[in-house]
Amino acid sequence: MFSATLSEMCGVFRHFLLEACPDNGRASRTIVKVLITGGAGFIGSHLADRCLQEGWPVSVIDDLSTGSFANIAHLKHHSGFSYVIDSVFNDSLVAELVDSCDVVFHLAAAVGVRLIIDSPVRTIETNVHGTEVVLRAASKKRKRIVIASTSEVYGKNSKVPFGEDDDLVLGPTSKGRWSYACSKALDEFLGLAYHREKQVPVTIIRLFNTVGPRQTARYGMVLPNFVRQALLNEPITVFGDGRQTRCFGYVADAVECMVRIATSTGAAGEVVNIGNDEEISMNNLAELVKQRLHSKSEIVHLPYDRAYGPGFEDMQRRVPSLAKLESLVSYRPTTPLTEILDAVALNLRQQLSGNAPTDIPVAFAAFQ
Numbered sequence: 358m359f360s361a362t363l364s365e366m367c368g369v370f371r372h373f374l375l376e377a378c379p380d381n382g383r384a385s386r387t388i389v390k391v392l393i394t395g396g397a398g399f400i401g402s403h404l405a406d407r408c409l410q411e412g413w414p415v416s417v418i419d420d421l422s423t424g425s426f427a428n429i430a431h432l433k434h435h436s437g438f439s440y441v442i443d444s445v446f447n448d449s450l451v452a453e454l455v456d457s458c459d460v461v462f463h464l465a466a467a468v469g470v471r472l473i474i475d476s477p478v479r480t481i482e483t484n485v486h487g488t489e490v491v492l493r494a495a496s497k498k499r500k501r502i503v504i505a506s507t508s509e510v511y512g513k514n515s516k517v518p519f520g521e522d523d524d525l526v527l528g529p530t531s532k533g534r535w536s537y538a539c540s541k542a543l544d545e546f547l548g549l550a551y552h553r554e555k556q557v558p559v560t561i562i563r564l565f566n567t568v569g570p571r572q573t574a575r576y577g578m579v580l581p582n583f584v585r586q587a588l589l590n591e592p593i594t595v596f597g598d599g600r601q602t603r604c605f606g607y608v609a610d611a612v613e614c615m616v617r618i619a620t621s622t623g624a625a626g627e628v629v630n631i632g633n634d635e636e637i638s639m640n641n642l643a644e645l646v647k648q649r650l651h652s653k654s655e656i657v658h659l660p661y662d663r664a665y666g667p668g669f670e671d672m673q674r675r676v677p678s679l680a681k682l683e684s685l686v687s688y689r690p691t692t693p694l695t696e697i698l699d700a701v702a703l704n705l706r707q708q709l710s711g712n713a714p715t716d717i718p719v720a721f722a723a724f725q
């Protein structure tokens with residue numbers, strides 16, 4: 358019911374022609390039309406906004422499994438925007454969409470630790486088969502393709518910051534969490550193989566804890582979860598001893614990097630970290646959220662077993678090296694965490710008061 362026709366998607370906006378954004382004297386590519394798989398997701402929808410701002414027509418394919426129509430509702434009547442609600446497993450449709458664009462951002466994937474633990478079959482199949490379909494389509498006419506991977510692939514490596522050529526240290530196959538890292542690592546191998554064997558201009562981006570407005574707390578991501586709990590004065594749930602750290606990158610910064618990577622001729626065949634390298638422990642994050650939002654929430658600690666089930670393994674630290682990103686695109690995400698928190702809280706407050714498109718879990722809807 359939400360889908361636009363394919364003829365609307367193809368051809369009509371081809372008069373748009375813009376030079377790519379500057380990348381400090383490096384050669385840049387021209388983009389005419391963009392396809393975003395998973396474009397109704399949190400990051401995909403911000404990327405769609407950003408590409409449309411550049412004047413690039415955008416097509417989106419999303420099956421709304423983890424994405425939400427609310428994320429793209431504001432673009433529905435934009436003349437440069439079209440969308441299909443369908444799966445990337447639909448290979449004839451994907452082939453048609455890829456043919457009609459110049460750059461593909463492949464973001465369709467199963468994400469979030471909660472989803473991975475609960476639905477490992479879906480995670481593996483979506484991530485591996487979906488990428489196969491999209492890469493096969495891109496290879497026919499050697500379309501530029503940027504494939505979203507994750508910092509999760511570094512696994513339990515304790516040598517921070519993580520550089521793109523560092524070892525991936527994953528746990529045993531009996532622990533479901535690692536299926537996500539493995540499935541994305543396989544996507545990376547496949548993408549790089551297409552680059553080497555078939556000369557497809559593929560870039561792999563490893564996204565580190567990307568956060569911002571529209572991110573749902575549904576799949577267990579810590580920052581939207583803490584903000585939601587703080588706004589509702591519910592207990593803020595820190596898992597484990599809370600000394601584990603993460604670095605949170607703002608979605609607008611991540612999207613800026615993605616656009617620059619897609620338009621840079623030097624990034625094909627590369628793996629690139631994208632994120633912020635300011636580190637914070639979950640204990641300190643909980644305190645910061647509580648203070649910043651003037652919340653009455655108490656901070657509680659929950660053993661991993663209770664949060665995710667027996668035998669869960671977490672990463673203690675996860676910090677990106679951003680040297681390669683900076684050298685490729687002359688940009689480095691720097692939005693401070695306090696600014697990010699304000700933006701996330703504003704968005705969630707608007708959702709709670711009914712003034713923003715909502716994608717909140719059923720249990721949470723009771724508070725509207």
Ligand code: UDP
Pocket residue numbers: 469470509566577578579580582583594595596597601603639671672675
């Ligand atoms: N976490 C937490 N409370 C929550 C959700 C997550 O303390 O309500 C912890 C989680 O155990 C991990 C960190 O926050 O150590 C980041 O979790 P998230 O799922 O956001 O991302 P990832 O583990 O993939 O970095």
